[in-house]
Amino acid sequence: MDSLAVLVIGTVIIALLFDVINGFHDSANSIATVVSTQVLSPRTAVLWAAFFNFAAMFVFPAKVADTISKIVIIRPDDPVFVYVVLCGLIGAIIWDLITWWWGLPTSSSHALIGGFVGTGAAYQGLSIIHWDKVMKTVEFIPLAPLIGLVFGFAVMLALYWLFRRWRPAKIDRLFRRLQLLSAALYSLGHGGNDAQKTMGVIIALLVAAGWFDVNTELSLLDFKTAWIILSCHIAMAIGTAFGGWRIVKTMGMKITKLKPVGGFCAETAGAFTLFVATHLGIPVSTTHTITGAIIGVGATTNLSAIKWGVAARVVWAWIITIPFAALIGALSFWIIRLLHPGF
Numbered sequence: 001m002d003s004l005a006v007l008v009i010g011t012v013i014i015a016l017l018f019d020v021i022n023g024f025h026d027s028a029n030s031i032a033t034v035v036s037t038q039v040l041s042p043r044t045a046v047l048w049a050a051f052f053n054f055a056a057m058f059v060f061p062a063k064v065a066d067t068i069s070k071i072v073i074i075r076p077d078d079p080v081f082v083y084v085v086l087c088g089l090i091g092a093i094i095w096d097l098i099t100w101w102w103g104l105p106t107s108s109s110h111a112l113i114g115g116f117v118g119t120g121a122a123y124q125g126l127s128i129i130h131w132d133k134v135m136k137t138v139e140f141i142p143l144a145p146l147i148g149l150v151f152g153f154a155v156m157l158a159l160y161w162l163f164r165r166w167r168p169a170k171i172d173r174l175f176r177r178l179q180l181l182s183a184a185l186y187s188l189g190h191g192g193n194d195a196q197k198t199m200g201v202i203i204a205l206l207v208a209a210g211w212f213d214v215n216t217e218l219s220l221l222d223f224k225t226a227w228i229i230l231s232c233h234i235a236m237a238i239g240t241a242f243g244g245w246r247i248v249k250t251m252g253m254k255i256t257k258l259k260p261v262g263g264f265c266a267e268t269a270g271a272f273t274l275f276v277a278t279h280l281g282i283p284v285s286t287t288h289t290i291t292g293a294i295i296g297v298g299a300t301t302n303l304s305a306i307k308w309g310v311a312a313r314v315v316w317a318w319i320i321t322i323p324f325a326a327l328i329g330a331l332s333f334w335i336i337r338l339l340h341p342g343f
Helices: 004-034 044-060 063-069 080-104 110-124 131-162 168-208 221-240 245-254 258-282 286-299 308-339
Strands: none
Touching: 004 044, 004 080, 004 110, 004 221, 004 258, 044 168, 044 221, 044 286, 044 308, 063 131, 063 168, 063 258, 080 110, 080 168, 080 308, 110 131, 110 168, 110 308, 131 258, 131 286, 168 258, 168 286, 258 286
16 A cells, blocks of 8 residues: 555544544534433433434535535645645644633634635645635624524524413423424534535545545445445544533533523524525534524523623634634644655
8 A cells, every 4th residue: 555545544534533523522512402401411412413413414415515625726636735635634623622622612614624724825825725615604604603593583582472371381391392303403404514524525635636536426326435424424423422511511501591492492593504504515613503593592581691701702712713723734734844855
């Protein structure tokens, strides 16, 4: 086996490791509301979310993967681009682990995009970046939480009116059941959007290595690409099953206090946003989405119930994710360039 093959296989393994870390880091997004409302225990909730993360591969076409694979303009058969993909992954993984340790619900999607932009720019400058793909994602940094907020607010108000004559205990019992459905839908949307990001990374890698054509499309019916879809969803499900309790506390408990009906509304709003974004091929932040939805639900009762200091800390983490992941990715590339003779 030649050195390029070893590098490609090693990078695929690192990409799947990123998927595991992504699932671990973002599992809180899928389970924060259902745990904070005490509908499910954390252990049961992560298994519930992991199952639907995996099932998403049968629901969504790979439009998000196509967007990710084309962020950097890749020339087939250029081994250096394999290093660009590798260092982009390193930038995203390191930033994800740093923010997980700090308990910040940042975006693995934006970390990945930042890592790619940083390494691509370090290799050949800004001209090799597909800025239309990047800007499509950047535009959804404010849009995803805003859509989640507005939809969560609207659904919560509608349910207040529909169930205004019901006793609180009866409403609580009903929505403790319905929240299982909304949590499943949100996890389905999370798996559909996030697992595809790693698929896009692997496709870009194999194109750079000259193993795939630049127009290769992912399909479960094509054995050549089916393994990518299957392995990415398995990796995401495994990561989700391990959970991320540090971020659960921020997402589901520190921003605002939720009841089962509020959890149902937040998850439904988040699922709606993710379904639309995945259909459009836009790699959005599941973290941004569910945070906006939680704030929208909390705002229906009392704006003072929302702990804006915590929300502001989360927003700052969003803002710095792309540039810091880009910086880490670029530094990784420069280090490899220094250490690799003839690079």
